[in-house]
Amino acid sequence: MKTECIGIIGLGxxxxxxxxxxxxxxxxxGYDIDARKxxxxxxxxxxxxxxxxxxxxxxxxxxxxxxxxxKDCSVFIVTVPTPxxxxxxxxxxxxxxxCQKLSKLLKINDLVVFESTVYxxxxxxxxxxxxxxxxxxxxxxxxxxxxxxxxxxGDKNQTVDKIVKIVSASNPIALQKVKSIYLKVTTAGIHxxxxxxxxxxxxxxxxxxxxxxxxxxxxxxxxxNQIGVDIxxxxxxxxxxxxxxxxxxxxxxxxxxxxxPYYLTNKAQKMGVHAELVLASRRINEGMPKYxxxxxxxxxxxxxxxxxxxxxxxMGFTFKENCPDIRNTKMHAVxxxxxxxxxxxxxxxxxxxxxxxxxxxxxxxxKCVPNKMYDVVFCGVSHDxxxxxxxxxxxxxxxKDGIVFDLKSILPNxxxxxxx
Amino acid sequence: MKTECIGIIGLGxxxxxxxxxxxxxxxxxGYDIDARKxxxxxxxxxxxxxxxxxxxxxxxxxxxxxxxxxKDCSVFIVTVPTPxxxxxxxxxxxxxxxCQKLSKLLKINDLVVFESTVYxxxxxxxxxxxxxxxxxxxxxxxxxxxxxxxxxxGDKNQTVDKIVKIVSASNPIALQKVKSIYLKVTTAGIHxxxxxxxxxxxxxxxxxxxxxxxxxxxxxxxxxNQIGVDIxxxxxxxxxxxxxxxxxxxxxxxxxxxxxPYYLTNKAQKMGVHAELVLASRRINEGMPKYxxxxxxxxxxxxxxxxxxxxxxxMGFTFKENCPDIRNTKMHAVxxxxxxxxxxxxxxxxxxxxxxxxxxxxxxxxKCVPNKMYDVVFCGVSHDxxxxxxxxxxxxxxxKDGIVFDLKSILPNxxxxxxx
Numbered sequence: 001m002k003t004e005c006i007g008i009i010g011l012g013x014x015x016x017x018x019x020x021x022x023x024x025x026x027x028x029x030g031y032d033i034d035a036r037k038x039x040x041x042x043x044x045x046x047x048x049x050x051x052x053x054x055x056x057x058x059x060x061x062x063x064x065x066x067x068x069x070x071k072d073c074s075v076f077i078v079t080v081p082t083p084x085x086x087x088x089x090x091x092x093x094x095x096x097x098x099c100q101k102l103s104k105l106l107k108i109n110d111l112v113v114f115e116s117t118v119y120x121x122x123x124x125x126x127x128x129x130x131x132x133x134x135x136x137x138x139x140x141x142x143x144x145x146x147x148x149x150x151x152x153x154g155d156k157n158q159t160v161d162k163i164v165k166i167v168s169a170s171n172p173i174a175l176q177k178v179k180s181i182y183l184k185v186t187t188a189g190i191h192x193x194x195x196x197x198x199x200x201x202x203x204x205x206x207x208x209x210x211x212x213x214x215x216x217x218x219x220x221x222x223x224x225n226q227i228g229v230d231i232x233x234x235x236x237x238x239x240x241x242x243x244x245x246x247x248x249x250x251x252x253x254x255x256x257x258x259x260x261p262y263y264l265t266n267k268a269q270k271m272g273v274h275a276e277l278v279l280a281s282r283r284i285n286e287g288m289p290k291y292x293x294x295x296x297x298x299x300x301x302x303x304x305x306x307x308x309x310x311x312x313x314x315m316g317f318t319f320k321e322n323c324p325d326i327r328n329t330k331m332h333a334v335x336x337x338x339x340x341x342x343x344x345x346x347x348x349x350x351x352x353x354x355x356x357x358x359x360x361x362x363x364x365x366x367k368c369v370p371n372k373m374y375d376v377v378f379c380g381v382s383h384d385x386x387x388x389x390x391x392x393x394x395x396x397x398x399x400k401d402g403i404v405f406d407l408k409s410i411l412p413n414x415x416x417x418x419x420x
Numbered sequence: 421m422k423t424e425c426i427g428i429i430g431l432g433x434x435x436x437x438x439x440x441x442x443x444x445x446x447x448x449x450g451y452d453i454d455a456r457k458x459x460x461x462x463x464x465x466x467x468x469x470x471x472x473x474x475x476x477x478x479x480x481x482x483x484x485x486x487x488x489x490x491k492d493c494s495v496f497i498v499t500v501p502t503p504x505x506x507x508x509x510x511x512x513x514x515x516x517x518x519c520q521k522l523s524k525l526l527k528i529n530d531l532v533v534f535e536s537t538v539y540x541x542x543x544x545x546x547x548x549x550x551x552x553x554x555x556x557x558x559x560x561x562x563x564x565x566x567x568x569x570x571x572x573x574g575d576k577n578q579t580v581d582k583i584v585k586i587v588s589a590s591n592p593i594a595l596q597k598v599k600s601i602y603l604k605v606t607t608a609g610i611h612x613x614x615x616x617x618x619x620x621x622x623x624x625x626x627x628x629x630x631x632x633x634x635x636x637x638x639x640x641x642x643x644x645n646q647i648g649v650d651i652x653x654x655x656x657x658x659x660x661x662x663x664x665x666x667x668x669x670x671x672x673x674x675x676x677x678x679x680x681p682y683y684l685t686n687k688a689q690k691m692g693v694h695a696e697l698v699l700a701s702r703r704i705n706e707g708m709p710k711y712x713x714x715x716x717x718x719x720x721x722x723x724x725x726x727x728x729x730x731x732x733x734x735m736g737f738t739f740k741e742n743c744p745d746i747r748n749t750k751m752h753a754v755x756x757x758x759x760x761x762x763x764x765x766x767x768x769x770x771x772x773x774x775x776x777x778x779x780x781x782x783x784x785x786x787k788c789v790p791n792k793m794y795d796v797v798f799c800g801v802s803h804d805x806x807x808x809x810x811x812x813x814x815x816x817x818x819x820k821d822g823i824v825f826d827l828k829s830i831l832p833n834x835x836x837x838x839x840x
Contacts, residue, residue, distance in 0.1 A: 223693045
């Protein structure tokens with residue numbers, strides 16, 4: 001199989017581990033539009049922490065910031081981000097650009113496989129026409145496939161080699177090729193979808209289901225708080241039923257669960273369907289930063305002599321525990337909520353890359369807690385490191401009647417601790 | 421333990437199996453307001469099919485239609501229905517009546533345990549005051565407990581002796597007594613909730629979660645149908661992800677999942693919280709009968725020479741497969757949809773009690789398919805019996821270009837079969 005050269009377009013949380021994995025069985029080349037990222041990878045630095053050093057060294061001579069370097073590949077796998085824009089609409093620009101660039105390289109018998117999350121129909125209705133700009137004929141000269149990525153950033157158990165891959169393609173011969181490639185990627189097996197749009201839809205509904213379930217628990221949390229019933233004890237009791245799924249209240253950030261539902265609702269809207277549960281779930285989850293800050297204000301009003309919150313420390317800035325990814329992190333929304341209340345807000349997160357935070361959000365993220373006292377400590381991300389050392393000694397940086405908001409219930413019990 | 425006599429108030433799907441179970445370890449007596457039901461039980465007839473003949477015979481001398489017969493009991497377990505009224509509001513009449521009747525019997529040191537599903541606060545705010553009409557003092561002379569029923573009608577695996585029971589009580593001594601009783605009921609163990617309202621909330625959110633998840637799949641079904649993507653193939657693909665929960669599209673009837681969410685939303689509304697996801701889910705699930713009938717009309721318009729649907733056969737009338745329970749069955753809503761279209765509608769269901777259907781819905785339910793031809797066969801309940809014998813030979817009772825709507829995908833493939 002070493003004869004086939006596979007080109008990976010986009011070397012982020014999805015593309016890089018996939019490339020490392022494919023490198024065991026195939027010739028591979030990787031391309032990323034971000035020259036700084038390529039320079040880092042060539043120096044064996046992976047800021048995403050997605051692959052280990054050994055794999056990184058094996059790839060350092062195979063990554064490029066010019067797509068032309070991949071022109072001798074016959075299979076291309078596109079793993080570029082598909083985010084949303086500021087109006088919560090699908091932003092397919094990276095995907096479209098990848099297709100346009102690929103159309104310049106495409107040769108007879110080439111296969112282009114997409115892994116980026118998209119709404120049903122995107123591959124055939126948007127990507128294929130762009131690839132046809134090559135002058136080649138779809139399903140005659142070139143074929144496409146779709147195999148949704150299921151990467152779970154920061155999860156060391158459900159890695160790409162251990163998850164079932166859904167595969168689909170535009171014709172049976174292409175499907176055989178897609179299958180033969182992904183069978184080398186995973187030991188968990190593959191699932192053939194009969195149509196590309198089924199594979200596209202499957203990925204979306206996986207993440208939609210998580211988003212809606214978290215939104216439901218957030219809605220129940222707000223309801224039970226109002227009634228005066230503890231949500232965590234209620235969840236613990238309900239979880240003793242054989243078919244109860246224990247989701248927990250919280251913030252939904254990141255590039256998947258907080259984003260993919262908009263791909264479905266956007267397509268639905270175009271087709272005249274109002275996906276009300278999915279939209280309501282997004283609205284509820286997007287509203288949680290404000291809800292949590294409101295709860296802190298109420299607590300302060302009821303329990304403190306001087307209710308005013310002048311200073312806040314946010315513990316954690318990434319969208320997920322033990323993972324440097326800050327895309328669409330809702331801790332930034334919490335930051336903005338407190339800033340809007342005229343509080344001075346510091347952020348501490350030893351896992352987050354401060355340059356990344358400064359570049360994308362214009363905020364300073366500290367590695368250690370500064371020598372200051374805070375009215376509120378908002379612990380929003382359950383990094384393992386927060387459960388050890390200095391971070392645990394919260395009283396050291398909390399004023400006497402200060403408030404600890406412990407979203408993830410990771411801190412030791414104590415006075416003035418609000419749990420969700 | 422045989423010294424304590426336990427009285428069961430309400431001998432339906434919950435009370436009867438519980439009584440049979442308790443009868444192994446305790447003296448028990450059962451009361452039901454329905455004299456016909458008591459007469460049946462005394463003749464060893466259980467129309468709900470909840471317990472076997474052997475257990476039935478053991479109970480026949482212990483059931484009464486006069487609650488006074490239970491006056492020597494010291495523990496009462498209330499298992500009356502808590503349905504909704506025609507405005508979708510909680511109907512606590514049976515529960516209140518049970519409390520009022522119990523207040524006439526209540527003695528010093530008695531314990532009253534509730535199993536009926538209620539919104540958080542019901543036991544303490546509604547039931548206790550009614551019990552106090554006895555003149556006895558709450559938590560001094562008498563105590564209460566709450567242990568939500570988790571009966572799954574028709575499920576022979578998750579029976580009351582094999583499920584974890586949540587227990588709670590109004591004081592520690594009562595809790596000990598509640599625990600000692602339920603430890604004899606189940607081998608799966610008990611879960612102590614710190615407060616009664618936590619146990620009440622836990623039961624509600626279990627069923628709310630199911631309702632919302634089914635509503636989500638119904639919403640996705642409608643969306644994907646519009647986009648032209650097969651829902652079942654999409655679900656099969658998504659289900660290959662390790663954390664995907666495979667719910668399927670369909671009707672939500674019965675006395676639990678289609679009812680309990682209203683208990684939560686009603687209480688939420690009173691507290692000023694709009695539980696929008698839960699309410700939207702109810703609306704979506706309640707709208708499915710109309711949606712399915714609309715799909716059949718469209719199919720008929722597109723595929724048949726004479727589109728008019730004159731005759732319809734509904735296969736299945738109970739709310740669930742292999743279970744005679746017709747409470748809140750949505751097959752009746754399907755029936756009404758077709759009647760409103762001026763179709764003649766026959767119903768066949770060998771599992772359903774025809775007297776029950778006539779009494780509660782005023783409809784005739786047949787045991788066998790009549791010797792007629794139908795434009796539409798709507799197969800809505802997956803009774804095992806529908807997968808055998810005459811029921812499978814659908815062409816025998818379908819006109820030439822007739823339509824089969826196979827909600828549960830239980831029929832063999834063929835022409836003119838619509839699957840959801």
